[in-house]
Amino acid sequence: MAxxxxxxxxxxxxxxxxxxxxxxxxxxxxVERNLTSMIHEVKADANVLNVKFETSQKEIKTLRHVFTELERGVKGMDLQLQELENEKLFKQKIDLQQQIDELKEKAILLKKHDRKYNILIYGIDDSNPKENVYATT
Structure with a gap:
């Protein structure tokens, strides 16, 4: 034995x-406690990041919706502006056409007034070039 x-x-x-x-x-x-503590911290951080990510996704969706609505509004305003411009141009065209017609009528009236006192003479022979048929005595 020993x-x-x-x-x-x-x-x-x-x-x-x-x-x-x-x-x-x-x-x-x-080491196990430290690792467990670190794992819990990482999980908590991951949860916080997940919440922040979801919040960011919601904000992005909201911003996209707002952007889409703004884009629609701008398109609608652009169409309204074009319609107003077209309407205004059409009215200006009508006004200018009326002014042109009025000026033409005035020109015709002025020509008529200018010729009002003219005399037409028939039967004077104007075949001789040496004779002045326009002179009055």
């Missing part, structure tokens, strides 16, 4: 290994 010295030596070896295993186990427990 002697008492060998038994004591074996016992001290086992106690030394037990201390090292206990120390190693404590270190592993600390």
């Amino acid at each position: 002697s008492l010295e060998q038994f004591e030596e074996l016992k001290s070896l086992i106690l030394g290994v037990d201390k090292k295993v206990t120390f190693f186990s404590e270190q592993l427990t600390k």
Whole structure:
């Protein structure tokens, strides 16, 4: 059988290994706690980021909707502006046409007035170029 010295030596070896295993186990427990804490922090951060991402997506959808509505409004206003411009141009065309017609009538009246006192003379022979038929005596 083993002697008492060998038994004591074996016992001290086992106690030394037990201390090292206990120390190693404590270190592993600390690492596990730290990792668990870090994992929880990462999960919490991921949840926060997920909420922020969803909020951003909602805001983007809202902005797209607002942009679409604004675009429709601008198109509608553009069409209204074009209609107003066309209407105004049509009215100006009518006014200008009326002014042209009035000016033509005035020109005709002025020509008539200018010729009002003219006399037409028939029967004067104007075949002789030496004779002045336009002179009056």
